[in-house]
Amino acid sequence: MRMLVSVEFADAGTKSGAHRVLIIGRGPESRAAGDVGLSLEEARTLISAIQSEFVSAQAAEIVEARRRFLCG
Secondary structure, eight states: OEEEEEEEESSOGGGOEEEEEEEEEOOGGGOOTTOOSOOHHHHHHHHHHHHHHHHHHHHHHHHHHHHHHHHO
């Protein structure tokens, strides 16, 4: 099974809209009886990818606000 994870910014200026973050997936051969949910490594990768998108959107907002301030 594969899962596509995306984030959507509603009011992030140029970063608004949906952004694909990560595809998480494991084949059926790697499933064991107790292997349900995200692994710790998958969860860390997911949080890191979301953090990267969030920081990028925040930086774009800051740059845009600064540009508007300086250009008046």
